[in-house]
Amino acid sequence: MPDSRSALGVADSAPVAPARSAVAASRPNPRRPVTIVAVLAAVLVALAIPLYADRFWLQLGLFAFASTVAALGLTLLLGQAGQLSFGHPFFVAVGAYGYTVLASRPSTAGAGHRLGLALPPAVAAIAAVLLAGVAGLLFSPIAARLRGIYLGIASLGLVFVGQHILFNAETLTGASNGRGVPAFALPGFRFDTSSQETLYVFGVPFGREEKLWYLGLAVTVAAYLCARNLIHSRPGRSLRAVRDRELMAGIMGVPVTRYKAYAFALSSMYAGLGGVLTALAFGRIVPDTFGLDLAVQYLVIVVIGGLGSPAGAVAGALFVTGLPAVLDRYAAALPGLAPEGSPGVISPAVAAQLTFGITVIILLLFEPGGVTAVGRRLRRGADRALVRARRS
Amino acid sequence: MSARSTATEAELVVDAVTVRFAGVTALDGVSFTVGAAAIHAVIGPNGAGKSTLFNVVSGAYRPACGSVRFRGADLTRLRPHRIARLGVARTFQNIALLASEPVEENLMIGRHRLTRTGFVAAALRTPPARREDRRHRIRVREIAGFLGLGDKLDVAAGELSYGDQKRVEIARALCVEPALLLLDEPAAGMNAHETAAMGRLIRDIRDDLQIPVLLVEHDMGLVMGIADRVTVLDFGKRLADGTPAEIQHDPAVQDAYLGTDDSDSPGEGS
Amino acid sequence: MRLFLELIVSGLSLGAVYALLALGFVMVFKASGVVNFAHPALLMIGAYTTARLAADGHVPFVVAILAGVGLAAVAALVVQRLLVYPMASRSAITVSVMTIGVNLVIQTEIIRRLGVDILPMRDPWGARVLTVAGVHIPQTRAAALVVGVALIGAFFVWFKFSIWGIAMRAVADDPETAALMGIRRARVSALAWTLAGALAAVAGLFLTVYPTSGVAPASAAAALRAFPAAIIGGLDSTGGAIAGGLIVGVAEVLTQGYAHDLTFLGQGFDTVMPYAVMVAVLLVRPSGLFGTQELHRA
Known part of the structure; x- marks a missing residue:
């Protein structure tokens, strides 16, 4: 309750002039026409894609959704809480393997015994996310006590220790052979290609990819909205205070250590959710996926999108997931590129990696706000053009 | 909120606080008390330990010995955010926004x-x-x-x-809706006009909120003009403690800190 | 007992190599406040250049080494001048993340040049083994130990007594006062980067000779173990970097040597051991063994 004993403020309670300055424009304002049009268009396109796109694009979309969700967690951690982490793949793996183990039936066929709890897939997914959060909390005695940059290096340990576990805990993970991922299902609806009855939507047969697309889209939109809400709230603000002025934050009443731990656990839960989507998108998961390369990939996504920006995480994930696949698909048609294996030429994978590295360097040098900042500029330009058009 | 009893009751008690950094004693057995709704100034030359004292009260430093109590609660072992929950609020000399x-x-x-x-x-x-x-x-x-x-x-x-x-x-x-306000050099870098306005503001705050205000300040005019009590620190030790008038006439303060030259004497220009 | 001794000697020599890496890493951090994630790339530049020249066989091996060391040093200097220096006003995390991009670009290019092959070092030591007092140790490991100790010794003498060494310590202690004293931080930082590049190249040489088979994409993974080494010692302590390097080297080799008794830890735990040690140290001392503790509590 605001304290009412003081005359403070009552002494001078002249209404605050609602002068909105230039800074206000940088805060997202959903009511601006350009924003509304853009969001509506994006939603319509996203909903319609399974009706038109083939498997290749849908599969790519599933990976993009998974990357987006995981990257949202990292952008909250790095951009909002100021903690650098390479440990993200570890928590993605906890989500991916957690879901797989919890939802699978136990088996002893073939390669030896595999643990499974045969939980309903939806329950398994939620439990996997929580599991990732708990794993994050377990690491937080370290995470919360280290300054941002120390954490960056310490979290390298998580990736290597995590992969070591994945390669060795065979009954859980299937070691280097990996494990098949059970299909997702909600009561009365399975997200796979059914052999008995095919679902048709507008005459298009809906198989596994089409169904998972909508699941991925829904999860990603929800994760995005939660991230955005958090940033513009008490915990988000206090996290930024901890990031920029740790001492001040503590003296203003923010429990600094606990907040850092929460931020780490939160980002781990995002990673876990991204892991569940990754597992569903792959259909089979192997330890090699969850290595240092993935950590770098997430960092690249977050930097390209603009540190701390949820919209940037979406854009960055689309770019980073999409580019290698697109280059690969059109390698023959692109000058200077050749399919994997041809000697002396740049392969699509190499071209993509070089692009990512150079983009990161250039963006951080010249536009640390990332793609979001570039986009904001363009949007402001578009707004101005719209106003001008209306006037004339 | 309940009405406060008397204005003379000590709300903040700083008791024999000692702080050491790697062999340097920044504060050496410093004690003083701040009464309810009092403006209490801590003065002293650079390096006298004023900022260290603030950091102890707000929980940023833990003293080697001694204690700080506010309305009966011992702040010495509390972490900053716990102290904040008791309503202790502060400003930062080198702005932390x-x-x-x-x-x-x-x-x-x-x-x-x-x-x-x-x-x-x-x-x-x-x-x-x-x-x-x-x-x-x-x-x-x-x-x-x-x-x-x-x-x-x-x-x-x-x-x-x-x-x-x-x-x-x-x-x-x-x-923060403070119960105790710590102001770290609020008038630093201000001209005479702004300083006078700051003095009025601090007084208004105290009058409105009826809370103790602990103030570290260099500007003697401001301190002598608004403080109810003044503690003088020098090299980490308490040199004097009293009303502005007492401090102005304290020979130890005049010798060690203010100099004997009349033109430098505190109180001028307030 | 003899196995134990052999492992300790071997571990110390590997540790000396890690110490060279960690030392450069810490030096860069102290002088420019940046955690250089491109450190593995510098190592790869050095090792690849040396191995490539040695493979061509036109120059003596010493010249190949010098070329590798020189190129890595120049590359580090270029990164500092071109990319790190212009970002001086930005947060340390931002600059550090930028070096991840640098690492990505350089590593991708070197791995592209390597292809799927392993490029053998063709060093004069080969796989020969020395026997001293009944203890067997590969010549390469002995050379690593000698060179590592010599370079570390030289560094500390230089760091303590030369003008540059004093300037570097001054900048690390208190950049503002150092600036008032006329020390140009940018120059000190440039020097630190250059030295770090050279040291990384030397380490790269010893990480790709016997018992390793040569320069391969995986060589950079060894360079990554310099990170836990630096953290264990304390990111802002040069002495700590040496200690951390030795600890990591010995821990890794011991785990490898006693792998049969440690099967419960899973296969290949030696590569994970440095990180396990690091996590253990951080739980007890968040600033590493010799790092500066923070004054404020929050």
Whole structure:
């Protein structure tokens, strides 16, 4: 309750002039026409894609959704809480393997015994996310006590220790052979290609990819909205205070250590959710996926999108997931590129990696706000053009 | 809130506080008390230990020995955020604002201890979270208006003038609804006119809120003009403690700190 | 007992190599406040250049080494001048993340040049083994130990007594006062980067000779173990970097040597051991063994 004993403020309670300055424009304002049009268009396109796109694009979309969700967690951690982490793949793996183990039936066929709890897939997914959060909390005695940059290096340990576990805990993970991922299902609806009855939507047969697309889209939109809400709230603000002025934050009443731990656990839960989507998108998961390369990939996504920006995480994930696949698909048609294996030429994978590295360097040098900042500029330009058009 | 009993009762008790850094004794057995609704100034030359004292009271440093008690609660072993929960608020001499965030958001940080919204409620934007946010923004705008910052709520704190940033610092401390206010050199870098205005502001705050104000300040005119009591520190030790008049006539203070030259004597220009 | 001794000697020599890496890493951090995630790339530049020249066989091996060391040093200097220096006003995390991009670009290019092959070092030591007092140790490991100790010794003498060494310590202690004293931080930082590049190249040489088979994409993974080494010692302590390097080297080799008794830890735990040690140290001392503790509590 605001304290009412003081005359403070009552002494001078002249209404605050609602002068909105230039800074206000940088805060997202959903009511601006350009924003509304853009969001509506994006939603319509996203909903319609399974009706038109083939498997290749849908599969790519599933990976993009998974990357987006995981990257949202990292952008909250790095951009909002100021903690650098390479440990993200570890928590993605906890989500991916957690879901797989919890939802699978136990088996002893073939390669030896595999643990499974045969939980309903939806329950398994939620439990996997929580599991990732708990794993994050377990690491937080370290995470919360280290300054941002120390954490960056310490979290390298998580990736290597995590992969070591994945390669060795065979009954859980299937070691280097990996494990098949059970299909997702909600009561009365399975997200796979059914052999008995095919679902048709507008005459298009809906198989596994089409169904998972909508699941991925829904999860990603929800994760995005939660991230955005958090940033513009008490915990988000206090996290930024901890990031920029740790001492001040503590003296203003923010429990600094606990907040850092929460931020780490939160980002781990995002990673876990991204892991569940990754597992569903792959259909089979192997330890090699969850290595240092993935950590770098997430960092690249977050930097390209603009540190701390949820919209940037979406854009960055689309770019980073999409580019290698697109280059690969059109390698023959692109000058200077050749399919994997041809000697002396740049392969699509190499071209993509070089692009990512150079983009990161250039963006951080010249536009640390990332793609979001570039986009904001363009949007402001578009707004101005719209106003001008209306006037004339 | 219950009515306070007497104005003379000691609310903040600093008792034989000693702080050492790697062999240097920054504070050496310093004791003093601050009465309810008193403006208490701590003065002394650079390096006398004034800022260290602030950091001990607000919990940033843990003293080697001695204790700090506020309204009966021992602050010495508490971490800063626990001390903040008791209503101890402070400003920072070298301004600690989030430069890229609007003034309003900076002030909302001061509301942290008075608000509840956690990560889950915030992520889901639950109705209670939205109500709480709205309610506290109203109060924050009131306080901003009181400090003449009403038209700057949307300006990034880093874009404000130095003087305005100092006022945001004070406004943020007031947003804590403090039970004890610590002001770290509020008039530093201000001209005579601004300093006088700051003095009036500090008095108004005390009169309105009826809380003790602990003040570290270099400007003698300001200190002697508004303080009810003054503690003089020199090389980490308490040199003198008393009313401004007593301090002005204390020979030890005159010798060691203020010099014997009349023209430098405190009280002038207040 | 003899196995234990052999492992300790071997571990110390590997540790000396890690110490060279960690030392450069810490030096860069102290002088420019940046955690250089491109450190593995510098190592790869050095090792690849040396191996490539040695494979061509036109120059003596010493010249190949010098070329590798020189190129890595120049590359580090270029990164500092071109990319790190212009970002001086930005947060340390931002600059550090930028070096991840640098690492990505350089590593991708070197791995592209390597292809799927392993490029053998063709060093004069080969796989020969020395026997001293009944203890067997590969010549390469002995050379690593000698060179590592010599370079570390030289560094500390230089760091303590030369003008540059004093300037570097001054900048690390208190950049503002150092600036007032006329020390140009940018120059000190440039020097630190250059030295770090050279040291990384030397380490790269010893990480790709016997018992390793040569320069391969995986060589950079060894360079990554310099990170836990630096953290264990304390990111802002040069002495700590040496200690951390030795600890990591010995821990790794011991785990490898006693792998049969440690099967419960899973296969290949030696590569994970440095990180396990690091996590253990951080739990007890968040600033590493010799790092500066923070004054404020929050």
